[in-house]
Amino acid sequence: MLVELTMTEQRYRAVLEVQAGVPVTEVAERFGVSRQAVHRWIGWYRDEGLDGLADRSHRPHAHPAQTSPEVEAAICELRRTHRRWGQRRIAFELGRTGCPGPIPSVSTIYRVLVRHGLVDAVPRRRRREDYRRWERAVPMELWQLDIVDGIRLADGSETKIVTGVDDHSRFCVIATVVRRATGRAVCQAFTDALRAYGFPDEVLTDNGKQFTGRFTRPRPAEVMFERICRENGIVARNTKPRSPTTTGKVERFHQTLQRELLDHVQVWPDLPTAQAAIDAFRHEYNTNRPHQSLNMAFPADRFVPRTADEAPPSRLPVTLPPAAPVLGVDGVNPVDLAVEFTRLVPSSGNLTVCGQQFWLGPDRAGGTVTFWADTTIVHLLVNGVRLKTVPSRLTTTHLRRLLDDDGRPAGPPPIRTGNTQPGTAIEVDRTVNTVGAVGLAGRQHPVGYHFAGRRVTVRLDHGLLQLVDDGVLLRSLPNPLTPAELARLRDARPAGPPPQPPAGPVRVERRISCRGSLAVAGQRIHFGMVHAGRTVTIETADTTWRIYHDGELLTEVARTTSKNIARFKVRKPELPRRRAAPIDSTGQVS
Incomplete structure (x- = not known):
């Protein structure tokens, strides 16, 4: 019967044969090893006994390239102090601040961190060389812009941050905290950056309504951000829908901002405090934080702003006034809100604003039109000359939205309406037609599209036209009738008591x-x-x-x-x- 012997038993038999007088050469030949191996076995048995013949590690006791304990301690101390630093950042800081020995490689630092339990070992991913990184060749060639949330104030409101990063240098050009990410607020932050650093060749954004109007229903329209880019020779580019990796550089900036600043403060006292903290982080990010994609260079070292000589003549608004509500004559009701704004005529000649279409014709495609609009009437002007006037389908909410985007409080209307002299108030009953107008003295007067089909009482009191329903005031408008028209107004009767506000x-x-x-x-x-x-x-x-x-x-x-x-x-x-x-x-x- 064959019996398999262990390595220790075979070595022990070889030692016994040598001690019995068999030559070492014959023993080595029979066991298939060298004479030196038999002599080592004899020495191990003499020094340690039978336990010395067991298998042992071939690992060397020391190595000249082994990381010293002092270097390992420095690596672990940097990691414990800065929990977000990885092996690349630690290697950079060891070379920057001084290392007690030779600077180890990135892979050696990773193994030291794993060995001491400071990071978890993860499966090896694709090599960095396998990824294709794209970036522009020089600074100021492309900016990436985006909006991120994450700042909650003590009053319970949540603010947004308008951010912008230069594609070549990763230099943060915009980091502005705004209460609401309206088109006006985004454009204000963008124009401030243009004045500070100059005009980039291109800007890359996602498809948010603040940046583009190409998805505006039912037809595309130009927004204020696009108009600023067009007038200053900046190419406005947009990513494909649902493709956030296209603006990966600014998204990576958001991750750094969240981890290193926003995660440490849950509630901020007020907006100026949050803006001051963002400004301090932005300065640290640009000047004192190495970027791995730049081979551990600082963004400020690669960023070069454009001077006034290199930039084209700017066409930026001097200031963007705040979108404050414009109240009516009573000082409370904002029904008389009027807004002026500018739009670019599309190639079809059919311009859409908040769902209302305005036909201008293909011959005016590419031109700009100024709108004077309230909730009753819309005037369209070209170079200060009134082109047409149509009834308004815009509500107060639409007008406020236009103010938040690129509108401004309107001045006096292009067409002035005469008011009656003080006299006796009169009333007539009318039905608002499908376009939101009522017939008075042979003419149609717009009173509001949302009143279409409603039977109302029109109260004409001095220079005021009031819409009343069951004694409740619906809205107040300037009286468009002259004294002669009031005299021949049919179905008129003396007015009753003043209407009550709605409740x-x-x-x-x-x-x-x-x-x-x-x-x-x-x-x-x-x-x-x-x-x-x-x-x-x-x-x-x-x-x-x-x-x-x-x-x-x-x-x-x-x-x-x-x-x-x-x-x-x-x-x-x-x-x-x-x-x-x-x-x-x-x-x-x-």
Whole structure:
């Protein structure tokens, strides 16, 4: 029977044969080893006994290139002090601040960190050489811009940060904290950077509404950011939808900002304090923080701003005034808000602003048009000359949004309307037509598109035109009628007491469709086929809709939309349900 011997047993038999007088040469030949190996076995057995013949490690006791304990201690101390630093940053800092021995390689530092439990070992990823990094050849050739959140103030509000990074040098050119990331705020931060560093050749952004209007429905439109770029010779580029890696450099800046600053403060006292901290971090990032993609160089060492001689003549707005609300004559109600703004005519000649279309013709494509708009009328001007005037479909919310983007509080309208002299107030009843106008003295006067189809009382008191419904004031407008027109106004009667300001929840009317549903403020509510054809009243609450029919509450549903109500009356009156005529015993309809 064959018995397999262990390595220790074989070595022990060889030692016994030599001690029995067998020559070392014969023993080595029979066991298939060298004579030196047999002599080593004899020495191990003599010094350590049988345990000395067991297998042992071939690892050397010392190596001349081994990392010294002092260097390992310095590596571990840097890692414990700065938990975000990796092996590349630690290697840079050892060479920068002084190392107690030879500076180890990046892989050696990684193994030291793993050995001491300061980092977790991860599977090897693709080599850095396998990635293709793209960057512009010189600074000021391309800026990457974006918006990031993450700063919460003590008053409960959450602010945004407008950021910008130079593609070649990774130099942070913009880091501005804004309360709301409106088009106006973004453009203000952008123009401040242009004045400080000069004009880049191109800017790269995502497809946010602050940066581009190419996805504006129903037709694309130019936004203020694009207009600033166009007027100053800057090429505005946009990424493909859902492709955040295209602006990877500014996104990587966001990660560094979040890890090294924002994660350490949960709530900031106020906006100036947050801006001061962002400015300090930005200075540290640009001047004293090495960048790995730049071979551990500082961004400020590679960034060179453009002087005034190298830049084209600028066409920047001197200042962007704040979008403060413009109140009416009563000082409270902002219904008389008027806005001026500029738009570029598209190639189709059909310009769209907040859903309202304005036909200008293809021959005006590429030109700029100035709008004077309120909630009743819109004037279109070219080079200060009025081109056309149309009824307005814009609401107060639309006008405020235009102010936040690139609009400005409007001055006097291009067409001045005469006001009546003080006299006796009169009233007439009118129905607002489909374009939001009422007929007075043979002319149509716009009063608001959202009142279309509504029966109102028009109260003319001195120089004021008031829309009244059941004694409640809907809105106040300048009186457009002359004394002669007031004298021949039909159906006029002496006015009653002054109207009361609106109070209570807003009520709207809707007709349930044949499928048993209706839509209000963009939210669809389903009732069932049994209610098809009914006209119901919807009352708005803070978080719910209350639906009434003939004064009876049908249901109350959660409000899931934040849109404003644009239509208050049903478009078609409710038709009485038709009943089948009775049939007598002869089969004739009675």
